[in-house]
Amino acid sequence: ETVLTQSPATLSVSPGERATLSCRASQSVSNNLAWYQQNRGQAPRLLIYDASTRATGIPARFSGSGSGTEFTLTISSLQSEDFAVYYCQQYNDWPPYTFGQGTKLEIK
């Protein structure tokens, strides 16, 4: 099973600044990695798939990069609605599909 480790667990950033979230895989997942955003009490929303492709309707301030075992989600200029929990998910080595434990992005 491929384990995904996200860091940091909590990230405090001011609105308008850049946020960088990391996801590390225990073995290579090629580019088969997705990022989701989840607000409290809501369903997850797909942001990025195939490591770097933005999903439909996702603003350009969200970008994904990486391949193999190291991945990054960057939010270039934080808006108020971006403060949420973010999860990475691998779909290279399955079953099972696995998720990271999440990074909580909070207002500084």
Next chain:
Amino acid sequence: EVHLLDSGGGLIQPGGSLRLSCAASGFTFSSYAMSWVRQAPGKGLEWVSTISGTGSSTYYADSVKGRFTISRDNSKNTVYLQMNSLRADDTAVYHCAKDGKMRFPPEGYSDYWGQGTLVTVSS
């Protein structure tokens, strides 16, 4: 517009059974794999099960294998999760989710999610 409506959750005693449903609309249902993903209170996301578009292939997490059964009725645009021998650690919000690509085997990421239905296993 894609819409997924999860239902069927509730309070159930350990050892009991429950069937969840997810009614889909806004896309060609039979062309896409569907999954169930759960989230225990205050915890992260855990993949539970996936079924191919035709229903001929199913996949399960080890934690539910032998106890849960995923199925679909393409004439009703609905996917189901039959949950038997429920345990306290099955307590979670269960989301159905649509696969991101029209292909077989499933792609694995989900581009649309239902709001979820809460399953509480407790005596």
